[in-house]
Amino acid sequence: MSDQNFDLMLDIDQEIITKIPNELPILPLRDTVVFPNIVTPLVVAREKSVKLIHDAISGSRLIGLVAQKAAEQEEPTKDDIHKFGTAAIILRMLKFPDGSLRVLVQGISRIKISSVIGESPYMTAKVRTIKEEYKKSTELEALKRNIAIQFQKVVGQVPQLPDELQVVVVNTEHPGKLADLVASNLSISVEEKQNLLELVDIKKRLKKLTVLVNREVEVLDMGTKIQDKVQTELGKNQREYFLREQLRAIQKELGIGDDRSMETEELRQKIKDAQMSEEAEKEASRELDRLAKMQPGAAEYTVSRTYLDWMIALPWSKSTEDNLDIEQAQKVLDKDHYDLQKVKERIIEYLAVRKLKNDTKGPILCFVGPPGVGKTSLGRSIARSMGRKFVRISLGGVHDEAEIRGHRRTYIGALPGRIIQGIKNAGSNNPLFMLDEVDKIGMDFRGDPSSALLEVLDPEQNFSFSDHYLDVSFDLSKVMFITTANVLDTVPYALRDRMEVLELPGYIEEEKLQIAFKYLVPRQISENGLSRKYINFTRTGMRKIIHDYTREAGVRNLERQIATLCRKVAKDVAAGCEEKKIITPEVITELLGPIKFYSEVAERTSEPGVATGLAWTPTGGDILFIEATQMAGNKSLMLTGQLGDVMKESAQAALSYIRSHAKDLGISPSFFNKKDLHIHVPAGAIPKDGPSAGVTIATALVSLIKGRPVRNDLAMTGEVTLRGKVLPVGGIKEKVLAARRAGIKKIILPTKNKDDLEEIPDNAKKNMQFFPVDTLNQVLEIAIRQRKSPRTSKTK
Numbered sequence: 014m015s016d017q018n019f020d021l022m023l024d025i026d027q028e029i030i031t032k033i034p035n036e037l038p039i040l041p042l043r044d045t046v047v048f049p050n051i052v053t054p055l056v057v058a059r060e061k062s063v064k065l066i067h068d069a070i071s072g073s074r075l076i077g078l079v080a081q082k083a084a085e086q087e088e089p090t091k092d093d094i095h096k097f098g099t100a101a102i103i104l105r106m107l108k109f110p111d112g113s114l115r116v117l118v119q120g121i122s123r124i125k126i127s128s129v130i131g132e133s134p135y136m137t138a139k140v141r142t143i144k145e146e147y148k149k150s151t152e153l154e155a156l157k158r159n160i161a162i163q164f165q166k167v168v169g170q171v172p173q174l175p176d177e178l179q180v181v182v183v184n185t186e187h188p189g190k191l192a193d194l195v196a197s198n199l200s201i202s203v204e205e206k207q208n209l210l211e212l213v214d215i216k217k218r219l220k221k222l223t224v225l226v227n228r229e230v231e232v233l234d235m236g237t238k239i240q241d242k243v244q245t246e247l248g249k250n251q252r253e254y255f256l257r258e259q260l261r262a263i264q265k266e267l268g269i270g271d272d273r274s275m276e277t278e279e280l281r282q283k284i285k286d287a288q289m290s291e292e293a294e295k296e297a298s299r300e301l302d303r304l305a306k307m308q309p310g311a312a313e314y315t316v317s318r319t320y321l322d323w324m325i326a327l328p329w330s331k332s333t334e335d336n337l338d339i340e341q342a343q344k345v346l347d348k349d350h351y352d353l354q355k356v357k358e359r360i361i362e363y364l365a366v367r368k369l370k371n372d373t374k375g376p377i378l379c380f381v382g383p384p385g386v387g388k389t390s391l392g393r394s395i396a397r398s399m400g401r402k403f404v405r406i407s408l409g410g411v412h413d414e415a416e417i418r419g420h421r422r423t424y425i426g427a428l429p430g431r432i433i434q435g436i437k438n439a440g441s442n443n444p445l446f447m448l449d450e451v452d453k454i455g456m457d458f459r460g461d462p463s464s465a466l467l468e469v470l471d472p473e474q475n476f477s478f479s480d481h482y483l484d485v486s487f488d489l490s491k492v493m494f495i496t497t498a499n500v501l502d503t504v505p506y507a508l509r510d511r512m513e514v515l516e517l518p519g520y521i522e523e524e525k526l527q528i529a530f531k532y533l534v535p536r537q538i539s540e541n542g543l544s545r546k547y548i549n550f551t552r553t554g555m556r557k558i559i560h561d562y563t564r565e566a567g568v569r570n571l572e573r574q575i576a577t578l579c580r581k582v583a584k585d586v587a588a589g590c591e592e593k594k595i596i597t598p599e600v601i602t603e604l605l606g607p608i609k610f611y612s613e614v615a616e617r618t619s620e621p622g623v624a625t626g627l628a629w630t631p632t633g634g635d636i637l638f639i640e641a642t643q644m645a646g647n648k649s650l651m652l653t654g655q656l657g658d659v660m661k662e663s664a665q666a667a668l669s670y671i672r673s674h675a676k677d678l679g680i681s682p683s684f685f686n687k688k689d690l691h692i693h694v695p696a697g698a699i700p701k702d703g704p705s706a707g708v709t710i711a712t713a714l715v716s717l718i719k720g721r722p723v724r725n726d727l728a729m730t731g732e733v734t735l736r737g738k739v740l741p742v743g744g745i746k747e748k749v750l751a752a753r754r755a756g757i758k759k760i761i762l763p764t765k766n767k768d769d770l771e772e773i774p775d776n777a778k779k780n781m782q783f784f785p786v787d788t789l790n791q792v793l794e795i796a797i798r799q800r801k802s803p804r805t806s807k808t809k
Contacts, residue, residue: 033100033122037077038065039129039136043084046206047099048193049120058113059087065135066106066114074103077124077140080207091129091136097211100124100142120193123210145189147215156219157188163226164195170233174198189215192222201225254308277305280321288330293485297324316422323429324483326437332491333441336400337368349394350387351528352774356380356515360395363493374472379451379496379509382517383630383747385567388497389449391517396445401493404435409450414460417469419482429482432469436487443491451508452498463505470494470511519566519634519750521777525559526552533572541579548582550575550596557598561608564754566634566747578604619725622717624796626709627730627752627760628701629744634751636728638695639706641713646689654694657702663733664692667711670737670789671718678793680718690714705742707733708761711789712796721797728752729761729792737789745769750777758782761792 040062047053057066069076079098086093105117123143131137147153161182168174168182178198185191196209205225212218284297304317336342342364346357359378367373380388389405396403411417419430428434435446454463468474469489477486501509520528534550563570581604582594594600602608626637650668652661668690675682692710694701708731716723730748732740741763749770752760764785770778784795 033075033124033140033142034073035139035141036130036137037075037100037124037140038069039077039079039094039098039126039138040065041081041089041094041136042078043081044203046080046197046203046210047078047101047118047120048197048206048210049099049122050190050193051197052104052117052119053197055116055118056113057116058111061088061135063112063114066103066116068135069103070106075121076101076103076118077126077138078118078120079126080203084203089136090132091138094126094136095207095211096126097207098124098126098140099210100140123213143213145213145215147188153188153216153219156216156223157191160191160195160219160222160226161185163223163230164199166230167199167226167233170237171200188219192218195226196222199225199229201229277301280304280325283325284321287325287327289324290329290486290488293324293329293483293487296485297321300324316427320422320482323433323437327433327487328436328440328442329487331441332443333401335364335367335443336398337364339364339368342398345398346394349397349532350391351531352520352524353387353391353517356391356517359513359515360398364399374490377470377472377494377496377512379498379501379504379512379514380517381498381501381514383499383519383566385565385569386517386519387567388517389447392445392447392495392497395495399445399493402439402441402444403447404439404444405447405449406431406435407449408462409453410455411462412455414462414465415481417462417465419480421481422484427482429480430465432478432489433480433483433487436489436492442488443493445493445495448494448496450498451496452500452503463508466508467511470496470508516746518746518773519754520568521750521753521774522556522559523776525568525571526555528568529555529559529571529575533568533575537572537576537579541576541583543579543583543586546593547586547591548579548594548596550578554596554598554601557601558605561610562601562605564610566750574605619722621720621722622713624709624713624716624723625725625728625757626706627728627748628703628705629747634744634747634749636751636755636757637701637706637709639709639713640693640695641710641717642691642693643688643717644691645687647687648685649689651689651691652693653691654696655700656694657700659704660694660702660706663704663707664710666735667707667714667733669735670733671711671714673735674737677790678715678719680715684718690717703742704732704740705730705744707731708739708786708789708792712792715793716797719797723796724759724798726757727759727761727796728755728757729796731761731763731766731786731792733789739763739786739788739792741765746772749773749781753777753781759784761786761795763787 040057042055045053045055057063065076077098078101079094081089081094083093099120100122101118101120103116103118107115109115123145124140125143127139127141129136129138164182165179168176168178182191182194185194192209192215196206199222209218209221212221280301281298284294284301287294289297300317300321304314304321307314307317339361343357343361346360350357359376363373363376380391382388392405393403415430417430417432419433420427429437432446436442436444439446448466451463451466454466456463468478472490475489475492478489479486496512498504501514530550530552538544538548558574559571562574565571578596578601585594622641622643624639626639628635628637650664652664656664671678671680672682672685675684692713694706708729711733712723712729730742730745732742734740745762745766746769749760750773758780759782761784764787767783767785770783784791786792786795
C-alpha cells in the first residue's frame with residue numbers, strides 16, 4: 014500500500030513498454046491500485062511478496078501489480094485477485110529491520126492476466142499488454158479540459174495535495190495519462206479506481222472520471238461551507254460571552270442581580286433548608302460554587318445541576334412518626350394476613366422496644382418461604398401498621414454492583430443506586446425498605462451486588478452508607494430493612510449472617526380455606542365488579558379447588574382459580590343474567606374443566622416395589638414416588654430419573670445394606686446373582702438430589718424383592734447408612750405439610766427429627782401419626798405389609 018499522500022507521474026520510454034514479457038511475477042496489492050506512468054511507494058511484508066521482490070531486483074525488475082478483491086485475505090490465490098493490473102518496474106528498494114521492504118515502483122502499462130501458471134514460491138501469470146489508442150476530437154478535448162479544471166479545484170482545497178500537481182495536470186497532453194494521474198490522486202474507493210483501470214476506452218474513462226471528480230468537488234465545497242458556518246458560530250458565541258460579561262459587570266455596579274445569580278441563591282437556600290449532614294452540606298456548597306462559574310451551555314453544567322437536585326431532594330432529616338399503638342398495629346396485621354404469628358409477634362416486639370427506647374436501630378429481617386405465602390404483601394402490611402412509607406425493589410437477576418451503590422459522576426447518564434433512589438421516592442429517611450428475591454442476585458464481571466449489600470444490611474455500618482454518585486455518607490440506620498427469599502442456600506453466608514431469618518411455611522388446607530374466604534374471595538369479587546348478590550362460594554366447592562385444581566405451598570394459584578370463576582360469573586352478569594351463582598363442586602367442574610391434580614398415593618403404592626417419599630423443594634415440600642423393578646441379569650443396578658450424585662450414592666448404600674443383611678431380611682443371597690435391579694424416580698425432567706430418599710429407596714427395594722406392597726397411607730424420609738442407621742434430614746416442616754396436602758396421614762421420620770415437629774402448628778398435625786425410627790429394620794416393619802395368614806379373616 015502507498016505510504017505517501019500523492020503519486021507522481023513520469024514518462025515511460027516506449028522501448029520499455031515493448032520489452033514487457035508475456036510472463037510476469039504477480040504481486041497482489043491490498044487497498045492499492047497502481048496506474049501506468051505513476052510512481053508509487055509500496056510496503057512489502059508477506060514472505061512470498063518479499064521473495065518476489067528480491068528475485069525481480071536480481072532480474073529484469075519488471076513485475077505485475079494486481080489489486081486483491083478482499084484486503085483481509087492473507088494468502089491470495091488466483092481467484093482472490095482482479096484480472097486487470099499494471100506492469101511496473103522497480104525503481105528502488107529499501108530493507109527494514111523487521112524483514113519488510115519499502116519499494117518504489119513505476120507503472121508502465123495496463124495488463125490483463127490470461128492465465129495463472131504458478132503460485133509457488135509466488136504467483137506468476139501469462140499477461141497481455143493493453144495498448145492505449147485514441148483519436149482526437151472536440152468532445153475528448155472538452156472532457157480533458159473539464160477534468161483538468163475541476164481537479165485543480167480539488168488540489169486547491171486539499172492540503173495534502175501539493176500545488177505542483179496543478180502544473181503537472183495543465184501540462185499533460187495525453188488524455189489517458191491525465192486520467193490516470195487524476196485517478197491515482199483522487200480520494201475515491203479502491204473499487205472505483207479498479208473500474209477506471211479496467212476502462213481501456215479513454216473517452217469512457219474520462220466520462221467516468223468526470224463524474225467522480227465533480228462529486229469530490231461538491232463534497233469539498235460542502236465541507237468548506239460547514240467549516241465557515243462553525244467558525245461564524247464560534248465567533249458569535251465569543252461575542253455573546255464578552256457582552257454577557259460586560260452586562261454582569263454593569264449589573265454588579267448598579268446592584269441588580271441577574272437570573273443566574275438568583276438561581277444560585279435559591280439553590281443555596283434549598284441546601285440550607287435540606288438540613289444535610291455537615292459533610293453533605295459542604296460538598297453541595299462546593300458543587301454549587303463550581304456551578305455558578307460555569308456557562309449554562311457547558312457539558313458539565315447539566316451534570317452538576319442534576320447532582321445538586323439529588324442532594325436537595327433527599328430526605329436528610331425528614332422522618333415519619335412511628336405508630337406505637339401496639340393494639341392498633343396488631344389489628345392491622347391481623348386484618349391483612351391470616352396466622353403468621355411468629356412474624357407478627359416479632360414486629361410487635363420491635364414496636365414495644367421502640368416505645369421504650371426512642372433511638373432503637375431498625376431490625377433487618379429476612380422472610381424465607383415458598384412462593385405465594387405472602388412475603389411481599391406482609392412487608393406492605395407491616396409498613397401500614399407502623400405508619401411508615403413502603404419501598405420495594407426486586408433484586409432478582411441484578412448483576413451490577415452499581416445497581417446498589419450507584420455510578421460515579423464521571424459516567425454519562427450516571428445516577429444514584431436503587432437504595433438512594435428508593436429513599437428519595439419514599440420522602441423520608443425511615444421507610445420500610447423491602448429487598449425482594451435476595452436469593453436470586455447474580456454476579457459477573459461488573460461486580461458482586463450481594464457484597465455491596467453487606468454495608469446496607471449491617472447496623473454497625475449503614476449509618477454512613479456511601480453511594481458512588483453522591484460521594485457522601487447517608488444514614489440508613491433508621492430504615493427498617495426486610496428481605497425475602499425462597500431458599501437460603503444461594504444467599505452468601507456473610508449476607509445471611511446480617512439478617513434475622515423468619516421462616517414462613519406453606520399453608521395447610523384449613524388455613525387455605527380461611528385465607529380464601531377472608532381475603533381472596535372478597536378481593537376477587539371486588540376486582541371483577543361483582544357483589545355477594547351474584548356469587549357465593551361454598552366450603553365444599555373451595556375444598557375441591559384446593560384439592561383438584563391447585564398443588565402449592567402458597568395461595569397464588571388458588572387466587573387465580575377464584576379469579577377465573579369470578580370472571581366467568583361476571584361474563585354471565587354482563588350478558589343480563591341476574592341469577593345468583595352458587596359455586597359448588599359440580600359448578601367448579603363445569604367452569605374450570607377437568608381435574609388437574611389427582612391423589613396418586615393409593616394407586617401408585619398398591620403393588621410391590623413402589624414407596625412414597627417426602628422431598629423438599631424451593632417452592633415447599635412435595636411427595637416423591639420411588640419405583641423399583643427387577644429383570645434377569647447379573648447384579649447390576651440402574652438409576653434413572655435425573656438423579657444427582659448424592660441420591661445415587663444413597664441408592665448404592667441402601668442396596669449394599671440389603672445385600673449384606675439378606676438373610677436377616679428373609680431374602681435368598683442367590684437372588685442378586687441372577688437379577689438386575691432398576692430404580693426410577695418419576696418426573697424425569699426435574700433434577701433430584703439429596704440423601705433424604707435413602708430409607709424410601711431401601712423400602713422400595715425390599716418391597717420388590719419380597720413381593721409385598723408398601724402401605725399406601727404412609728410416607729417416609731431419612732438418610733440411611735451402610736449399618737442400617739437412619740440419620741436426620743432437613744425440611745421436616747415443609748415435608749409434613751406436603752404429606753398432609755397429599756392426604757397422607759402417617760409419616761416415618763428419623764428420631765432426631767422429632768423435635769422439628771414442634772415447629773408445625775397443632776392444627777396441621779391433627780389426625781396425623783408420626784413414627785420416629787433409628788434403624789432401617791424399624792422402617793421396614795412399619796412400612797411393608799405382612800402377608801395375610803390363611804387361617805385369619807382380618808388383620809388387627
